[in-house]
Amino acid sequence: MRRSADSDAGANPGSIDIVIPTLNEAARLESCLRHLRSAIEDLESRRGAGLAHVWVSDGGSVDSTCRVAEGFGAHVLKDGLKGRGQQLRQGCEAGQGEIVLMLHADAHIRADVLTGLTDTLRSDPSISWGILGGRFDRRRFRMRVLEFLNALRFKFTGVAFGDQGIFARRTQLESVGGVPAIPLMEDVELSLRLVGTGRRYRVGNGLTVSSRRWDERPFFKSFFHVIKICLEYMIRRRRGADIHELSARMYEEYYDRAPMSVD
Numbered sequence: 001m002r003r004s005a006d007s008d009a010g011a012n013p014g015s016i017d018i019v020i021p022t023l024n025e026a027a028r029l030e031s032c033l034r035h036l037r038s039a040i041e042d043l044e045s046r047r048g049a050g051l052a053h054v055w056v057s058d059g060g061s062v063d064s065t066c067r068v069a070e071g072f073g074a075h076v077l078k079d080g081l082k083g084r085g086q087q088l089r090q091g092c093e094a095g096q097g098e099i100v101l102m103l104h105a106d107a108h109i110r111a112d113v114l115t116g117l118t119d120t121l122r123s124d125p126s127i128s129w130g131i132l133g134g135r136f137d138r139r140r141f142r143m144r145v146l147e148f149l150n151a152l153r154f155k156f157t158g159v160a161f162g163d164q165g166i167f168a169r170r171t172q173l174e175s176v177g178g179v180p181a182i183p184l185m186e187d188v189e190l191s192l193r194l195v196g197t198g199r200r201y202r203v204g205n206g207l208t209v210s211s212r213r214w215d216e217r218p219f220f221k222s223f224f225h226v227i228k229i230c231l232e233y234m235i236r237r238r239r240g241a242d243i244h245e246l247s248a249r250m251y252e253e254y255y256d257r258a259p260m261s262v263d
Contacts, residue, residue, distance in 0.1 A: 017095030021087035025105035057091035085186030106210035128198030132165030132206030182247035
């Protein structure tokens with residue numbers, strides 16, 4: 001998986017940077033990177049070597065997360081930045097690929113997705129960003145309903161969540177200021193910024209997504225809480241609230257811990 005960080009990936013049509021933020025994700029990251037390696041091998045066997053770069057932006061893990069990532073040849077960024085927004089921003093800025101894809105450490109990518117994604121973006125210049133889309137690993141009815149609602153939300157509002165695998169052309173990502181360095185709602189904020197940059201696209205079931213976060217809390221309580229904080233964020237944002245202060249407060253409430261610095 002390792003590629004030279006100094007190569008001019010941006011000059012190579014179809015080149016892609018895959019960015020994964022981590023914090024003590026060793027157990028899940030290994031499986032994620034194993035699936036990702038298969039997808040990269042498929043892409044490069046069909047379209048040529050040197051197209052894919054993997055960046056693991058670590059938030060200060062105390063387990064073997066970084067060793068696992070290095071074992072798979074990923075570029076590991078160990079600055080210990082806290083918060084997914086800051087980690088994603090760091091990883092995206094480290095690369096030069098024409099396309100940027102952001103994944104969660106517990107996601108499993110389908111083997112043919114990178115090839116299909118890069119081909120689609122090369123053949124259709126009107127597409128500027130989108131999601132891979134996914135299905136949950138536990139096939140319970142309520143999770144299938146959630147998958148359906150996630151797809152509808154993206155289709156009709158353009159709001160994407162990070163576990164859907166957000167991708168963008170680098171030019172579009174840079175035109176909106178990159179990934180916002182906020183601790184919570186970075187995916188929603190990024191979506192709202194990208195909506196006006198061009199046509200969005202959903203690959204469809206490109207990922208298998210872990211349902212662990214939905215299993216950790218009562219399902220319906222979590223479901224309505226997510227809706228509440230998303231609506232609150234968008235309403236307050238529209239009214240001119242400082243997104244950094246708003247995100248920090250929401251982070252504190254959502255995770256029930258001290259506010260995170262977003263300097």
